[in-house]
Amino acid sequence: MYKLLSLKFGVCNKIIVSKAYPLLYTHTRKMSSFDKLFSKIDELKPTFINRLAKAVEIPAVSSDESLRPMVVKKAEFLLEQLEANGFTDIQRKELGTQPPPVNDENLQLPPVILSRYGNDPAKKTVLVYGHYDVQPASIEDGWESEPFKLVINEEKQLLRARGATDDTGPLTGWINVIQAHREAGIELPVNLITCFEGMEESGSLGLDALIAREATQYFKDVDAVCISDNYWLGAKKPCLTYGLRGCNYYQITINGPAADLHSGIFGGVIAEPMIDLVQVMGTLADSKGNILIKGIEEMVAPITDKESKSYDNIDFSLEDIEAASGSKTSLYQKKEDILMHRWRYPSLSIHGVEGAFSGQGAKTVIPAKVSGKFSIRTVPDIDSDKLTNLVVEHCNKAFKNLGSPNTCVAELIHDGNYWLSDPYNSSFSAAAKATKAVYGVEPDLTREGGSIPITLTFQDELKTSVMLLPMGRGDDGAHSINEKLDISNFMKGMKLMAAYLHYYAESPEK
């Protein structure tokens, strides 16, 4: 099916009606149209940084129940921004209460924000997804500045705040792209639908069902899904991403005495939950990066020759991982090994213990109840339910071996599937052209070690392709201290988003 394309640009200001393929107008004309759009993006830089500053000021930490009102406040801020920038059919979708495990049984999930810009049946429709929630952050963790206050570092040319790169910067980028089109008087060549959620960092709870419901409603005409919520592999070269690992998040809760106790009075007399927990946690993985839970390795898809070769041309090195981690602690030295362990093998990470003493000083307490948190990054062909059975069985067995009178419950908190796509469809081609136009290079095609739980759901429910278009760099410190977004990545990232929409509009088919 051919689509009628109406492209009204400030420079040529012509309506071109044609079959979408071959290319409608020359490279030169397109570049001059881009010039106008890109100049407008540059001109609006202070407005865009200001929008980001206001957004990151709201501590929208989805994993902290006490901060749920802040997540909702950030949703409300974004609703205002969409309204002010001409988006229509703006809908605040409520998702009901958060499922267990949760402390407050009546805790409401934050809303999903749907909106559209343009509704022309002659144009293709692109759905852009982003998340407005963030990871926890506190200055005591070692931040150079307050995490929820945007710092504009002129010397290093970067923007620092929790959410700068993950994912408030890219999310506001889409709104900014629309503002730039409007103010430059350039027609958007596609219909744009936004789907912004507030629970991504906590497993996208409630979003699967919403997407399934809206697949034939709000999302019915979507031709492609574009997600800007990951990073370049390193710090120099842009990339397009066609794969993600999944994430199954677990907790092991050990319950003992009725209250926290004095270790001088009760130490050596009662069974300590924390002692049990560290022993169970100690059976999960070794220090060489191996998962010690039986049955997981067998589910991992074997490597093919084609995949083996695909690592050769990727621009990445041991130095990149050392620079991004600020250490020389890599478990692997060869590029291929590092990439494979980041992309195509599972990994187990231990994140922390709820209920344990963690402050400064030397508190002599025996915590009464502790929950150890860990996650497993999943890859093809690991089945999430089978994995959970293996994990729970393993933990129960390890606890039983201790012969402790305490109780132990191992459970899944949330899971999100892995995703692997074809990086040679029209959406990826459009993004590759856009990368060439903005950065002057062909992007690397990469997979990502992190997870975006909803990606596979979009692909399956909307029966459309999904493409990941990262804005930030691999050394941005997402989830870490001093999270940043380089100003050039912010500015060029928005140009990339805009150029992608224009190239995708003229691509032959979906």
Ligand SMILES: NCC(=O)N[C@@H](Cc1c[nH]cn1)C(=O)O
């Ligand atoms: N930018 C994507 C991202 O950070 N995703 C999170 C998703 C997640 C899953 N469970 C908790 N968070 C990630 O950790 O990969």
Ligand SMILES: [Zn+2]
């Ligand atoms: Zn993210």
Ligand SMILES: [Zn+2]
């Ligand atoms: Zn994240």
